[in-house]
Amino acid sequence: MSVLETGAPRRFERRGGIDWQSVRTYGGVVVIVVWCLAPFYWMMVTAFRDVGYTFDTALWPTHVTLDNFATAFDTSMGNHFARALGNSFFIGACTTVIGLLVGTFTAYALARMQFRFKSIVLGVVLGASMFPGVAIVTPLFQLFTEIHWMGTYQALIIPNISFVLPLTVYTLTSFFRDMPWELEESARMDGCTPGQAFRKVILPLATPALFTTAILAFIASWNEFLISSLLSSDKTQPVTVAIAQFAGAQPHQEPYTAVMAAGTIVTVPLVVLVLVFQRRIVSGLTAGSLKG
Amino acid sequence: MAGIDLDPATPELAPTGKKRKYINSGHGKRAALLIAPTVVVLAIVIGYPIVSAVVLSLKKDSGLDPSTGMFVQGGFAGVDNYVHWLFQRCTSADGQAGACPPGNLGAQFWQSTGITFFFAAVTVSLETAFGLWMAVIMNRSFVGRGLLRAAVLVPWAIPTAVTAKLWYFIFAYNGIANKLLHTHILWTGDEWPARFAIILADVWKTTPFMALLILAGLQMIPTDVYEAAKVDGASAWQRFTSITMPLVKPALMVAVLFRVLDALRMYDLPAILTGGGGGSGNATTTLSILVVDQIKQGFNSASALSTITFVLIFLVAFLLVKVTGASVVDNPDQPKKEALQ
Numbered sequence: 001m002s003v004l005e006t007g008a009p010r011r012f013e014r015r016g017g018i019d020w021q022s023v024r025t026y027g028g029v030v031v032i033v034v035w036c037l038a039p040f041y042w043m044m045v046t047a048f049r050d051v052g053y054t055f056d057t058a059l060w061p062t063h064v065t066l067d068n069f070a071t072a073f074d075t076s077m078g079n080h081f082a083r084a085l086g087n088s089f090f091i092g093a094c095t096t097v098i099g100l101l102v103g104t105f106t107a108y109a110l111a112r113m114q115f116r117f118k119s120i121v122l123g124v125v126l127g128a129s130m131f132p133g134v135a136i137v138t139p140l141f142q143l144f145t146e147i148h149w150m151g152t153y154q155a156l157i158i159p160n161i162s163f164v165l166p167l168t169v170y171t172l173t174s175f176f177r178d179m180p181w182e183l184e185e186s187a188r189m190d191g192c193t194p195g196q197a198f199r200k201v202i203l204p205l206a207t208p209a210l211f212t213t214a215i216l217a218f219i220a221s222w223n224e225f226l227i228s229s230l231l232s233s234d235k236t237q238p239v240t241v242a243i244a245q246f247a248g249a250q251p252h253q254e255p256y257t258a259v260m261a262a263g264t265i266v267t268v269p270l271v272v273l274v275l276v277f278q279r280r281i282v283s284g285l286t287a288g289s290l291k292g
Numbered sequence: 293m294a295g296i297d298l299d300p301a302t303p304e305l306a307p308t309g310k311k312r313k314y315i316n317s318g319h320g321k322r323a324a325l326l327i328a329p330t331v332v333v334l335a336i337v338i339g340y341p342i343v344s345a346v347v348l349s350l351k352k353d354s355g356l357d358p359s360t361g362m363f364v365q366g367g368f369a370g371v372d373n374y375v376h377w378l379f380q381r382c383t384s385a386d387g388q389a390g391a392c393p394p395g396n397l398g399a400q401f402w403q404s405t406g407i408t409f410f411f412a413a414v415t416v417s418l419e420t421a422f423g424l425w426m427a428v429i430m431n432r433s434f435v436g437r438g439l440l441r442a443a444v445l446v447p448w449a450i451p452t453a454v455t456a457k458l459w460y461f462i463f464a465y466n467g468i469a470n471k472l473l474h475t476h477i478l479w480t481g482d483e484w485p486a487r488f489a490i491i492l493a494d495v496w497k498t499t500p501f502m503a504l505l506i507l508a509g510l511q512m513i514p515t516d517v518y519e520a521a522k523v524d525g526a527s528a529w530q531r532f533t534s535i536t537m538p539l540v541k542p543a544l545m546v547a548v549l550f551r552v553l554d555a556l557r558m559y560d561l562p563a564i565l566t567g568g569g570g571g572s573g574n575a576t577t578t579l580s581i582l583v584v585d586q587i588k589q590g591f592n593s594a595s596a597l598s599t600i601t602f603v604l605i606f607l608v609a610f611l612l613v614k615v616t617g618a619s620v621v622d623n624p625d626q627p628k629k630e631a632l633q
Contacts, residue, residue, distance in 0.1 A: 028429035029436070033443050036500060040446055042468065043458045055466040106330035115323035121331070128334050130550075130609060132557035134580040135602035136341035138587055138594045139348060143341075162337035169330060194322065223451040225560040230584065240453035244564045256461050263454040270449040278442040285501070286508040 040267070047261040054256050068261035077247050077255075080234065081262055084242035088222055088266075091153065091238055095160040095221040096214050102161075103168030104210070108198065110169070111176035112184075129166030133226045136162070141230055151233025159227045164217040171216060174287035175209035176202070212284040215277060219270060239266050342602070345595040349373050353590035373596030377401045397586050400574055401597070405604070408578045411487075411562075412555035415494045420548055422495065423502030428536070430503065431510045444500040452497065456564035459493040463565075483575040486566045490576055494561055498554070502547050509543020510536070545616040552612060556605045559584070579604070 049056060050063035051071075072081050109115070110122065140159060149155040179202065187197040203210075225240045232241055243262050248255030274281055351368060375381050380399055382392035392398035430440060447455070463469050463479030470476060479485045513536065521531050559580035562568055568577040568585070577585075579601045586594040 022434065025429060025432045025434050028425070029434060029440055032426055032429060033440065035496070036443050036447055039458055039462060039496060040450065042462065043454075046461065055464070055471075057468055057471045102329040102333055105326040109323045109326035113323040113326075115320045115327075121327055124334065125330070128338055130553045130605075131338060132553075132580065132598075132602055132605050134557060134559065134583045135345065135598045136338060138583065138591055138598050139341040139344035141587055142348065142591045143344070158337055161333060165330060165333060219449060223453075225451070225453045226580065226584070229563075230587065240451050240560075243457055244453050246457075254460075254464075256464070259457050260461060263450075263457055266454055267450045270451075271446055274445045274449045275442045278438060278445060281445060282441060282504055286505060 040271075043260045043267070044264050046257055047264040049257060051255075051257045068257040069265070071255065071258040072262040072265065077249060079242065079246055080237070081239070081242055081246075081265075083235070084237050084239045085265070087153075087232075087236055088238040088240070091156050091160065091236075092218045092221040094153070094157045095164050096217040098157070099161055099164035099168045099217050100210060100214055103165055103213070104172055104206075107169050107172030108176055108202065110173045125166045125169045128162060129170070131162070133159075133163070137227055137230055140227070144231060150231060151236050153236055155231045156228055156236060156238070159231070160221045160224055163224065164220050167220060168213050168217055171213045171284050171287050172206075172209060175206060175213075179205055208280065209284075212277065212280040215273060215281060216284050219273075222266075222270065345599050345602075348592050349596035349599050351592045353592045373593045374600065376593055377597050377600055397582060397589065398593075400577060400582060403574065404577045404579050404582045407487075407576065408556055408558070408580075411490065411494070411558060411578065412552055414491055415498070415555050416548060416551045418491070418495050419499045419502045419551060420544070423499050423506055423547070424540075424544070426499065426503035427506035427510055428532075430507050441504075444503060446500075447497045448501050450497070452560040453564055455493060455497050456561050459489060459496075460565050463489045480566045486576050490562050490565055493565060494555070494558070497561075498551065502551060505547035505550075506540060506544055509540040509547075512543075513539045545612075549609065549612050549616070553605060553609055556608060557601075 045059075045061050046054070047068055048061045048064050048066070049068075050065045051068065053063045056062055072079070075082075106121070106125075110118065136159065140155075144150050144152075144155045183201050183205070184197050187201045188194070192200065222238075223240065224238070225244070228238050229241045229244070232238065239262075243259060243266065246255060246259050246262065248258070350370065350373070352372070376392075376398050378401070380392045380401060382390065382396055382398050426444070430437070430444070450458075460480060461467060463485075465476070465478060467479075469479060477485050479489045517535055517539075518531060521535055526534070557580055558578050562576045562578055563581050563584070566576045568574060568581040579597070583594055583598045583601060586597055
């Protein structure tokens with residue numbers, strides 16, 4: 001969990017003259033930052049640009065307007081962006097809560113208990129995380145058509161859980177494993193039942209980990225597209241699908257600036273979340289994929 | 293193996309050599325209860341669809357029977373649906389089986405497979421090389437390390453659907469890409485530009501993630517190894533090839549495995565950026581896009597195709613794990629691997 005935080009940075013040796021090592025380092029840093037942020041910056045600049053200047057190439061905002069955001073929320077062209085935002089929040093919240101509830105217990109058992117078939121359970125969870133969504137979408141499509149679930153919220157939440165659950169189990173297992181054993185032990189000595197020890201000692205300690213996992217799960221659900229594009233209706237459509245199908249005032253005309261405004265709205269909360277919780281997200285991500 | 297139930301009294305040796313007792317050990321029933329919800333959920337959301345897909349794939353699509361002209365419910369098809377994809381055999385209106393005509397989805401199977409593997413090979417190679425370089429930079433000490441790591445997470449945090457729209461705009465005919473390059477390329481419409489656009493967008497989005505995984509591996513390498521190598525007069529390049537590379541390899545292999553599997557199921561990016569089109573109309577159709585196109589025409593052949601896709605991805609995962617020895621199913625009870633032993 002703390003691998004990334006404690007990693008000792010290499011020291012530089014400076015002995016006068018130009019320090020080529022740090023020139024190379026900072027050069028690299030600039031390249032990486034520009035590479036990562038330039039397209040995102042371009043999206044934001046375009047989002048604030050008057051639609052008549054869509055293809056303006058000035059690298060800073062020109063003809064600034066908020067009209068594009070109004071257009072994004074405008075329902076007269078058949079777009080329902082506000083509803084889609086609400087849908088994504090609702091689907092993401094349900095997926096996260098269920099994934100966390102189910103995943104926490106499994107992660108605790110995997111990290112802190114001895115039992116038969118542990119490696120098999122781990123293998124199943126890992127296998128599930130590598131699963132191609134396209135392999136389950138056909139039967140789900142048919143099943144949901146038969147039981148009239150097409151376009152319902154549960155038809156979107158249930159498949160999402162299959163992506164989120166392996167992630168929560170893996171991330172939480174590594175967090176639980178790194179927790180001190182003594183606290184739980186002494187709680188048990190003091191007469192706590194295993195359930196009480198878990199509730200009173202482990203859970204409070206795990207709150208930050210649960211929070212990190214919740215962010216990761218929510219982002220994963222927020223990003224889902226394949227299943228939602230097939231199983232949602234106009235009413236339950238999440239934002240990813242809504243943005244992909246954004247219609248302009250004229251048919252066959254791509255409303256670029258409105259799409260960029262919508263993209264900005266969808267992305268900025270996530271980016272803020274990522275900036276604020278950067279450390280924990282990184283440790284959660286690497287814990288989920290690299291164990292060692 | 294963790295499968296063996298140790299006597300509760302037997303203390304386990306923790307990695308540090310410290311005694312680590314499983315205070316809950318010997319409670320297999322409780323563990324089973326805690327694990328059960330996950331197993332049940334996974335069985336419902338993944339197990340059932342998989343079994344159901346295989347069953348569906350062995351049935352005929354319902355539709356008009358070519359010989360009688362009547363609407364039929366399908367029936368058992370045996371491996372017909374698989375033959376349809378693998379050997380591109382189609383049944384024509386008069387009931388004759390023959391090669392699929394161009395334009396039929398069946399004729400696209402091998403091309404889509406080729407494109408899917410091509411995308412996976414190119415994007416993962418680029419991401420590995422670039423990600424490794426980024427990780428080495430991020431591992432150095434400099435002012436604003438935290439900021440850099442946050443910046444690197446931005447492409448990862450943007451939903452792929454939005455990423456696809458963003459690059460669609462960048463690669464528009466009047467867009468910034470053509471302006472900066474002084475070109476007039478139909479980036480999302482022509483065969484190779486479309487493929488290039490997808491590769492670039494994918495590399496932009498996922499390299500940071502790869503870099504973070506590699507960085508985690510890099511940070512487990514103790515600094516004194518480098519100091520010792522420096523004292524022995526090893527050059528920076530020698531230190532990279534004989535210390536960094538071998539030691540970071542396990543982390544690198546896991547990252548590569550994850551990325552390959554991700555790239556093989558690529559859907560959002562090509563579906564939105566080029567609509568699977570470009571050039572002949574399907575120059576960027578990946579297997580996932582083909583499955584979705586087929587779902588709209590018939591479930592059962594779509595099931596066969598999704599089963600084939602799944603088996604292909606599974607085989608690749610299996611081979612990668614075998615060849616590279618990536619230890620992905622790592623046992624929490626085993627001592628953590630020391631970077632140096």
